[in-house]
Amino acid sequence: MIDVHYFPTPNGKKVTILLEELGVPYTVVTVHIGRGDQFQDGFLKISPNNRMPAIVDHAPKGGGAPISVFESGAIMMYLAEKEGRFWPQDDLRAKYEVAQWVIWQMANQGPKFGERGHFSRVAESEGDQSYAQRRFNDEVHRLYGVMNNRLYDRRYLAGDDYSIADMISYPWTSSYAVQGIDLDEFKHFKRWFEELSERPAVQRGMAVTVDPGEDPASITPEEQERRRKLLYNQRARPAPVG
Template identity: 45%
Template sequence: MIQLYYAATPNGLKVRIFLEEAGLPYHIVPVNLSIGDQSRPEFVAIAPNGRIPAIVDHSPAMRDQPLSIFESGAILLYLADKAGMFMPEEPSRRLEVLQWLFCQMAGLGPMAGQIGHFNVYATETLPYAIERYRVETAGLYGVLDKRLADRPFIVEDYSIADMACFPWIVPHMAHGQNLREFPNLHRWFEEIRVRPAVIRTYGDSKDVYTGRTLQSADCATLGSQSEG
């Protein structure tokens, strides 16, 4: 059994998507970010950076004792190797997946996170910050759009690279983006959002921008909401 320390942020959602896709047994340990659960000593003992997600694998292959892992990219890599799924064995393809995973971790996540903050959470409107991060995020959407022009998924077959990026594209409207301006990315998004594991993941999660509980139907209509 895997314990998933979780809140329904994009980084939390991508790990849950993997667990659902792979069919690995897991148990959610909710981490309420609004009341500071992420700073509690018992959580920091698992995730020294005080950020979700984190996991504890109670049956790791590498040792007899439970294994804790933090950082969503590291968790995805660990789980892919554990399950033998969604990560190519061929070295050059594996390297491609790693590059796009790190691209999400270092680029798409931070930039989309900033526009989400300034566009939704900030207590005052800061046009310079909003425009800067909207443009940066649009540029990264464009990189993915170009990559997806001649392949179904980011690295041919569906992989942890797709799982890492998808939850950062779901709130595209809050990020000031119109997916119809990125036709290849839009096509990719439409394919992934209807995967059963993705619908299960979003089916009982609360939207991080509205606080509204998402239903299964919401994930099936995310791509068509008010995009102009």
């Protein structure tokens, strides 16, 4: 059984899409990032960067103690390698065709799309955000172009076969309209996006949610302030003493 420490963000949904495609049983363990669950000591033991998702595999290949993995790209590589699907291992060229696009997503698409979202929400009281908004809007547009140009002569990002490269990239594109993207401008990407959107496992993985366990109206001003201090402008945590 796989425990998935999860909140329904694009990074979490990458992993649930893959698990649904694999048909592997899993249990969702809620990590409510809005209230700061990711900073709890128990979670930090499996995800030292205090970010979700993370997994714990209680039945690793070859047996032995449970294995925990953090970072969505590493999780997807781990699961695909364990199950022998969606990431070829015997063909070196095919293996790294997939691997480079998984890393591209982790290093480029995810961070840049996330920054675009962040700066689009910053309050006016924080000052003029126009440069940051323009920079990340342009970068998001550029990255859609990267995918579009990649897909003009191949069915999937890594070639003819559907892989974790596609699954890891899809969730961040599901909000293309909010990101200001016109799909008709990127016809090759649009074809890929529409095909993936019809896959039942993708639909199931995208639909995985959690019980937030609270009424937003019940959150006191003091708790709101605590969360702001915890979640924003984070600096280094001190190392354990001992």
